Amino acid sequence: MTGLEVRGLTISLGGPPIVDRVDLTAPRGKITGLVGPNGAGKSTLIGTVVGLNRPVEGTVHFSGDDLLGLDRRARARLCAYVEQAATTEERLTVAEVVALGRIPFAPAWASGPDPADEKSCMEALSRLGMSAFAGRQFATLSGGEQQRVHMARALAQQPQLLLLDEPTSSLDIRGQLQVFALLRSLATEDCTVLMALHDLNLALTRCDWLVVMNHGRVVAEGAPMEVLTERLIADVYGVEARRIQGPVGPVIVFETAL
Numbered sequence: 001m002t003g004l005e006v007r008g009l010t011i012s013l014g015g016p017p018i019v020d021r022v023d024l025t026a027p028r029g030k031i032t033g034l035v036g037p038n039g040a041g042k043s044t045l046i047g048t049v050v051g052l053n054r055p056v057e058g059t060v061h062f063s064g065d066d067l068l069g070l071d072r073r074a075r076a077r078l079c080a081y082v083e084q085a086a087t088t089e090e091r092l093t094v095a096e097v098v099a100l101g102r103i104p105f106a107p108a109w110a111s112g113p114d115p116a117d118e119k120s121c122m123e124a125l126s127r128l129g130m131s132a133f134a135g136r137q138f139a140t141l142s143g144g145e146q147q148r149v150h151m152a153r154a155l156a157q158q159p160q161l162l163l164l165d166e167p168t169s170s171l172d173i174r175g176q177l178q179v180f181a182l183l184r185s186l187a188t189e190d191c192t193v194l195m196a197l198h199d200l201n202l203a204l205t206r207c208d209w210l211v212v213m214n215h216g217r218v219v220a221e222g223a224p225m226e227v228l229t230e231r232l233i234a235d236v237y238g239v240e241a242r243r244i245q246g247p248v249g250p251v252i253v254f255e256t257a258l
């Protein structure tokens, strides 16, 4: 079983390294959470995996393919990315935004929309509960609705690897649980999921594997219950926390900033 394998990745955006000699694994068909304080390097790392930045050194492989060596189109056929905030689609309808996810699959000679593409887009909107919004201008949607449309565009890509940068940050609690249920069903369909997230309780209870970053380095990696200890939360976040057994599972209760 392989998945995403990052080895010795160092990223600098003009100054000292922002991501420094990072090794991490996101196992295939699992949900991996990438956690760490603000500025730890999570978005920079994800952006590099999807080809937005060139690393100074290191390798990124997905199921044997050298992701950094693929051209954009080939990479987009394997891998979809849901950004933290994207504002480029403001003049498009929701359906047009989702259809952007099919561009990597369009043959150069295509003269019109392919019915199979339209089906993928409609299914993706439906999985996000956004079918009724298809004709709306993207810019008129609420933050949470826009976040769902971005996820629908990524799903329309039918990715084998899905990278998400805080995809639930604008969603209400029901929306958060629905997105995690959707990610779980994608993982069951053999999609490999890597997501940056701040909610440590969701990380503890909904992810299969966690990678913790701090100051550009990976400081822990493993099963959530083994990684997210009270000690690690104190060391990495500077927060005193208690991990308790709640009625339906473990819960982290945050007490005070140290």
Ligand SMILES: Nc1ncnc2c1ncn2[C@@H]1O[C@H](COP(=O)(O)OP(=O)(O)OP(=O)(O)O)[C@@H](O)[C@H]1O
Pocket: 013, 014, 018, 036, 037, 038, 039, 040, 041, 042, 043, 044, 045
């Ligand atoms: N283009 C850039 N030029 C210089 N520094 C940058 C650039 N982009 C990001 N940084 C810096 O790199 C560090 C890591 O940023 P990054 O956005 O990857 O962190 P993050 O872990 O995703 O944080 P957050 O949880 O706040 O989203 C930060 O200190 C940030 O200020």
